[in-house]
Amino acid sequence: xxxxxxxxxxxxxxxxxxxxxxxxxxxxxxxxxxxxxxxxxxxxxxxxxxxxxxxxxxxxxxxxxxxxxxxxxxxxxxxxxxxxxxxxxxxxxxxxxxxxxxxxxxxxxxxxxxxxxxxxxxxxxxxxxxxxxxxxxxxxxxxxxxxxxxxxxxxxxxxx
Amino acid sequence: xxxxxxxxxxxxxxxxxxxxxxxxxxxxxxxxxxxxxxxxxxxxxxxxxxxxxxxxxxxxxxxxxxxxxxxxxxxxxxxxxxxxxxxxxxxxxxxxxxxxxxxxxxxxxxxxxxxxxxxxxxxxxxxxxxxxxxxxxxxxxxxxxxxxxxxxxxxxxxxxxxxxxxxxxxxxxxxxxxxxxxxxxxxxxxxxxxxxxxxxxxxxxxxxxxxxxxxxxxxxxxxxxxxxxxxxxxxxxxxxxxxxxxxxxxxxxxxxxxxxxxxxxxxxxxxxxxxxxxxxxxx
Numbered sequence: 008x009x010x011x012x013x014x015x016x017x018x019x020x021x022x023x024x025x026x027x028x029x030x031x032x033x034x035x036x037x038x039x040x041x042x043x044x045x046x047x048x049x050x051x052x053x054x055x056x057x058x059x060x061x062x063x064x065x066x067x068x069x070x071x072x073x074x075x076x077x078x079x080x081x082x083x084x085x086x087x088x089x090x091x092x093x094x095x096x097x098x099x100x101x102x103x104x105x106x107x108x109x110x111x112x113x114x115x116x117x118x119x120x121x122x123x124x125x126x127x128x129x130x131x132x133x134x135x136x137x138x139x140x141x142x143x144x145x146x147x148x149x150x151x152x153x154x155x156x157x158x159x160x161x162x163x164x165x166x167x
Numbered sequence: 168x169x170x171x172x173x174x175x176x177x178x179x180x181x182x183x184x185x186x187x188x189x190x191x192x193x194x195x196x197x198x199x200x201x202x203x204x205x206x207x208x209x210x211x212x213x214x215x216x217x218x219x220x221x222x223x224x225x226x227x228x229x230x231x232x233x234x235x236x237x238x239x240x241x242x243x244x245x246x247x248x249x250x251x252x253x254x255x256x257x258x259x260x261x262x263x264x265x266x267x268x269x270x271x272x273x274x275x276x277x278x279x280x281x282x283x284x285x286x287x288x289x290x291x292x293x294x295x296x297x298x299x300x301x302x303x304x305x306x307x308x309x310x311x312x313x314x315x316x317x318x319x320x321x322x323x324x325x326x327x328x329x330x331x332x333x334x335x336x337x338x339x340x341x342x343x344x345x346x347x348x349x350x351x352x353x354x355x356x357x358x359x360x361x362x363x364x365x366x367x368x369x370x371x372x373x374x375x376x377x378x379x380x381x382x383x384x385x386x387x388x389x390x391x392x393x394x395x396x397x398x399x400x401x402x403x404x405x406x407x408x409x410x411x412x413x414x415x416x417x418x419x420x421x422x423x424x425x426x427x428x429x430x431x432x433x434x435x436x437x438x439x440x441x442x443x444x445x446x447x448x449x450x
Contacts, residue, residue: 009172027170028170028171028172028173028216029170029173029206029216031203031207050204050207050208051204051207051208052200052203052204052265052266052269053204055263055265058265061268064243064268065264065265065268066265066268066269067200067265067266067269069203069207070198070199070200070203070204070207070269071199071203071269072173072175072199072203072218074173074175074218075175075199075218075220075221118264118265121264135349136264136348136349137264139263139264139347139349139350140262140263140264140265140266140350141263
């Protein structure tokens, strides 16, 4: 079983990993690079807890062979968090009680990041549609939607 | 993981060469949204896998009055194009954003029911597919592509390289009915393309998804409306024919009986939408 070296950018730094054939990005992030914010939920692309951004676009890292992201920029919630304090999206989730157990939160926040980057003023319906692939079993979603609405307002006020 | 090799060809010739040298044991995927869940769960245990994400087959271009969609163009890129509204709608209603960023138009042709919303729209649009092999390329009407549940007329050494959607006149409507509004498996998907002359239906294509082993045309329903003014009686005839002829099945979201009822109901709704005076409808 031949291993391959794959190089890509993770949250702004260059990383290189040695992997077996068809190893997923999710597995590499969790087991080789320590990004445990990326959850190992369903491995079916059905729960969204492994959502990361690849060149700014949300993808399910459990369905993505890491070799496919060679040379590309991968962002997890570790990359969203500034050195000091919290990102406005994280602060909004905290203030709006946008999580209970927290398992879905990293995926939700990365989805929110991508949504607000594409559309700084999403309607509630647009937020709901965007979140449709990310499952939360605690909150009933309303606090999460509220957090993203608040983050959008905060982002616009900060001039982003 | 039992996979011995994962190939990531950078071009079509390279991909065809790998397919030829590895034979039918090679599992081919593009976005991975169908194959990877099965591999992750150990349901599929391929030894050799080829990914097409870097094979340079993802362009979407309008040329000679036709829309040519590269097989690995993502569903998101289909949402972004605006020349064929029904395809935009079918892609928009497929899966979730992250999955649309990965799943491809070519891959959608291989999605087992209740998947294949985009494939259903393509069937109503009378799309053709381009198949390439070391022997050359050929074009096939999409209607001749599926041969049964998860079986196609693709030869062992062939790859789908593009999907061609003809332009020309016509009105379309697309309805996907599921249990939720977004990211939902279809109970039934109905895609209709009509050409009318002087108020009469000159040509009709009614495609059904999640209503049989693969997307299929409702031939008797089409015949029921051709030549009519799409009046209530004609629509009732088409509704009855579609519900009777579909190959309804039971799954986690709908019983065989309920799905058949919904096939009739949503064919009726789709045709009724088209029967109303046209006001800003697509195409």
